[in-house]
Amino acid sequence: MLDAPDMPVTPTMQRVRGRAHVVMGAKGLRDLHQSGSAKAMLPKVHSKVPEVVFLNTSGGLTAGDRLDYRLEVEDGGALLGTTQTAERAYASVKGGADAEVAVDLVAGRGARLDWLPQETILFETSRLSRRTSAEIAGDARFLFTESLVLGRAAMGEVIETLHLTDRREIRRAGRLEFLEPLEIDAGLLAEREHPVTLNGARAIATIGLFEQGAEALAEVLKPITQDGVTAGVSGWNGKLLIRAMAGDGYPLRRYVARILKQIRQADLPRVWQV
Structure with a gap:
């Protein structure tokens, strides 16, 4: 029997793959698909608006992982989508591929x-590359929020190196209404104290409402404040946009929750636990 020559072995790392798609009609659930690490839960709620809670069972994302979420609300329907907990993008090996997240949203x-x-x-x-795309009908109502936390202040984490590309795109009746690309890398983090970058913040959030007359809410929301949070509110042409930043994720989370409750005139999903 011949011995095999000694050969260096490069381990193949297992990568996360997950897809979860939900279609909701005016009279209830129309379709549900889930595979891999992505799960979609439909908890019982007291509200007339059903909820979908997405869950990544891998516990986080790292180089080469891929998640795909899709929510579709048919004509006359209503739906709230959220995630069970905060998503986490963990360390990637030098030169590794991005973790990827794609979110597709449709409102009839x-x-x-x-x-x-x-x-x-x-x-x-x-390393994280995320794309969020929404296609909404001319008379649909769409509300979204996205929050980023650059390390956990309570754990003393200071982030010096990472790479994030985050793209949001909203189309109403086929026409581009909102496009926002964001990139954060080591160069920007090195200038994080500059007022035109992060101004020292480690947590940032965007809230957007797209609905006829949404701009009227701007004056209602401007008086809402939260200690430790700096925010700006703008409204124009059926759009409402709120930008907020803070030195830590917790006060920002509280501010976002207060704004969303005011816009929705309803409580947030129980999984938020604010």
Whole structure:
């Protein structure tokens, strides 16, 4: 028997793959698909608006992982989508591939869709590429929020190196209404104290409402404040946009929750636990 020559072995790391898609009609659930690490739960709620809670059973994302979420509300329907907990982007090996997240959202005629995921926490040397795309009908109502936390203040984490690309795109009746690309890398983090970058913040959030007359809410929301949070509110042409930043994720989370409750005139999903 011949001995095999000694050969270096490069381990193949297992990668996360997950897809979860939900279609909701005016009279209830129309379709549900889930595979891999992505799960979609439909908890019992007292509200007339059903909820979908997405869950990544892998516990976080790292190099080469891929998640795909899709929510579709048919004509006249209503749906709230969220995540069970904060998503976490963990350290990636040097030169490793990005973790990827794709979120596709569709709201039909007269539909109402709220996309309210909990925050994404980015760890040192993490790499994340995320795309969120919404296609909404001319008379649909769409509300979203996205929050990023650059390390956990309570754990003393200071993030020096990571790479994030985050793209949001909203189309109403086929026409581009909102496009926002965001990139954070080591160069920006090195200038984090500058007022035109992060101004020292480690947590940032965006809230957007797209609905006829949404701009009227701007004056209602401007008086809402939270200690430790700096925010700006703008409204124009059926759009409402709120930008907020804080030195830590917790006060930002409280501010976002207060704003969302005011906009929705309803409580947040129980999984938020604010």
